[in-house]
Amino acid sequence: MSPRCITEKRTKPFAVLGSTPSDSHTWNLLFVQLLMEENGWSVTNLGACVPVAMLLDESLRRVPDMIVISTVNGHGVQDARQVIEAVRAEPSLARVPVFLGGKICVAEDHERDAVDELVAAGYDGVLVGGTAVPEFRSRLAQVAAGHAGRRP
Numbered sequence: 300m301s302p303r304c305i306t307e308k309r310t311k312p313f314a315v316l317g318s319t320p321s322d323s324h325t326w327n328l329l330f331v332q333l334l335m336e337e338n339g340w341s342v343t344n345l346g347a348c349v350p351v352a353m354l355l356d357e358s359l360r361r362v363p364d365m366i367v368i369s370t371v372n373g374h375g376v377q378d379a380r381q382v383i384e385a386v387r388a389e390p391s392l393a394r395v396p397v398f399l400g401g402k403i404c405v406a407e408d409h410e411r412d413a414v415d416e417l418v419a420a421g422y423d424g425v426l427v428g429g430t431a432v433p434e435f436r437s438r439l440a441q442v443a444a445g446h447a448g449r450r451p
């Protein structure tokens with residue numbers, strides 16, 4: 300555990316949410332934050348254009364039950380890769396579930412390959428298209444159930 304890490308008893312599962320370093324869109328982030336809160340999560344929303352170092356600092360300070368990256372500017376396939384590589388390189392974050400969602404490419408025909416590449420790079424799920432939100436809800440419930448099982 301990092302010396303900077305806060306020790307706490309959590310009543311709710313906790314997530315760090317942010318966008319990629321290049322993405323300035325914000326309504327997607329607000330949507331995901333509200334969706335998670337409605338499903339019983341507590342969320343720190345770091346906002347748009349999140350530098351990788353900021354995401355790491357926040358996640359190491361208070362190790363989350365999930366990290367969520369939302370990006371819609373079409374550069375996710377490049378930018379989200381540097382994010383997951385940095386997260387997985389931190390020993391205390393290496394096993395934290397990390398989900399990516401939104402619009403990750405500028406062309407839909409590249410999306411399937413991009414999803415596979417990003418999962419291979421370390422994401423637990425890359426959620427795009429019409430099934431993204433229902434799939435995300437069920438992943439939230441799964442991770443929250445694991446959190447409830449660990450609660451004292």
Ligand code: B12
Nearest residue numbers: 321322323324325326327369371372373400401402405435
């Ligand atoms: C509003 C808007 C802007 C505003 C943003 C204001 C703000 N404060 O956010 C402004 C004008 C600033 C803007 C700028 C740009 N934009 Co813009 N923008 C839009 C627009 C019209 C709406 C986005 C929005 O707010 N939607 C509402 C939210 C709630 O929905 P959403 O973002 O689609 O998110 C949904 C899903 O993607 C999903 N989702 C998102 N994240 C996640 C995460 C998880 C885990 C899950 C499960 C689901 C999920 O759930 C949400 C609800 O269904 C879209 C076009 C469109 N109609 O979607 C373009 C769009 C996103 N923009 C686009 C582009 C290219 C840009 C610019 C790069 C343009 C430019 N050349 O400068 C810049 C971005 C610069 C940058 N550095 O990122 C493109 C992206 C291309 C792509 N992905 O294929 C789009 C799609 C327009 C287009 N058709 O070309 N934009």
